[in-house]
Amino acid sequence: MSEKVHATVGHHYIVEASGCDPDIIGSVERVQQILVKAAEIAGAQVWAISFSRFPPNGVSGVVVISESHISTHTWPEYRYGALDIYTCGKGVDPEKAVIYAVDAFGAATSHVTEITRGIDEGDTIFFHSFVTWEEDLKKKVKKDKKKDKA
């Protein structure tokens, strides 16, 4: 039973990346390359991609992976990118994808919440829990880590 329940568990990183390079996050081609590479770094298999201009200057994109999805929506005029990386199953490491993507965006700082999804207590009533932190990529430190069971 424990193995079956584990199959529903996923790790979903919600990221607000600030201080990004506007030339990078304003380019549909570069953002697509970064997210596909992030999927590969996580060890995920890419099934489909969809990237387009997010008016006025941003990029909106989704990479559907075998283990869930990676998506972004960017606002170069504010040097801001919203990023989601959600993976299920074993053999994938979404945190590596997060670190790669925010670094490739040129982000100075990130506000990150990691949501553990699809948890149950054996009763098939599913819930999620989360932990939040700020990450200063220049210092490579995590601070103000805050855990909460939602």
Place this chain on the structure above:
Amino acid sequence: MSEKVHATVGHHYIVEASGCDPDIIGSVERVQQILVKAAEIAGAQVWAISFSRFPPNGVSGVVVISESHISTHTWPEYRYGALDIYTCGKGVDPEKAVIYAVDAFGAATSHVTEITRGIDEGDTIFFHSFVTWEEDLKKKVKKDKKKDKA
């Protein structure tokens, strides 16, 4: 400035839907129809869709909308569906899409977190905040609403 800052704000609903109808959430065609309809109900413009079988019996799908994205990953064997509805901008109502989609999935209960993304205090350092609740769709009530600033 306030108008510009507002442009980055998005509403992202993270939903664990339990007790879903396995025939519905196990059908690629039906799940696709539900999510496209949910996008329409939210008032969002559909840009791209990608749906496929999520082994062994589930469905994995993303609808890219002009205002961000809607996605799902389902496990019919546990009557469980993980759902994300993320919209930016005015003129869209993501909560309507959430209510429609979980009802169409036949969910008995849902654990929901609404994340407000892309918030800043005028310094272009972006963060998110969230509020979590349980929703019993049969009773149409929200309970245990819990607010937290992440």
